[in-house]
């Protein structure tokens with residue numbers, strides 16, 4: 183814990199310029215728009231709360247709950263490791279749930295046997311807030327992933343300061359160098375990391391990190407379409423010392439069985455659960471599918 187943490191004195195890097203876009207496609211699409219706004223948002227927030235102050239708040243936030251261990255335990259016990267998501271809206275789904283009760287939803291997920299929670303904090307595209315994360319975490323004992331677009335280590339301190347136990351690193355959104363800085367910062371705070379990939383090239387880049395949890399996003403963040411065959415293609419390429427997590431577009435017990443069969447016993451599921459009158463019952467049906 184006495185390691186020197188990376189500082190954010192460098193200007194925000196634009197991954198669309200320097201990172202290899204693995205698909206070869208220009209990011210002139212949803213992800214690019216989200217990132218352009220995110221750099222500005224982080225810059226503005228950092229002016230309100232400078233790095234040193236945010237780091238102090240992060241270190242005062244108490245101990246993080248063990249996110250990676252919760253999923254490892256589920257896998258070791260041959261259960262489905264469900265990361266159940268709390269989100270009000272999304273760019274592809276529009277307004278998903280209204281009224282929206284993050285604490286009640288989180289409690290229902292916990293009772294259903296979810297291993298972890300994921301809470302959207304992006305306001306502009308997902309109508310998320312820091313308050314949603316705080317409410318969901320306080321209502322349960324579960325480790326919580328802050329689901330947002332991380333482009334600067336300042337946000338990792340911010341995540342811990344708001345109570346998050348883990349962060350997401352989206353390989354399509356960052357350079358290799360930034361991915362490492364985000365990972366180092368999270369590890370220095372004892373936080374978990376989920377690194378997200380969508381194709382073979384992003385997977386190769388992700389395997390250069392130390393993070394064990396490799397999320398395969400079935401959703402293409404450029405076009406917003408989902409296809410759970412993406413996990414079936416990529417999960418077999420993930421080495422045995424890593425833990426594959428199938429993300430997005432999972433709805434039915436049959437989908438769960440397909441993901442488990444492909445080698446992904448951990449699942450990140452949101453929209454389907456949140457569209458049901460009883461998200462807890464829907465979560466239980468998926469946990470019990472395999």
Ligand SMILES: O=P(O)(O)OC[C@@H](O)[C@@H](O)c1c[nH]c2ccccc12
Nearest residue numbers: 399429430431432450451452453454
């Ligand atoms: O709601 P779904 O299709 O079940 O997907 C959940 C989760 O995988 C999705 O919200 C997600 C995965 N990666 C992201 C990156 C940013 C925002 C959102 C996401």
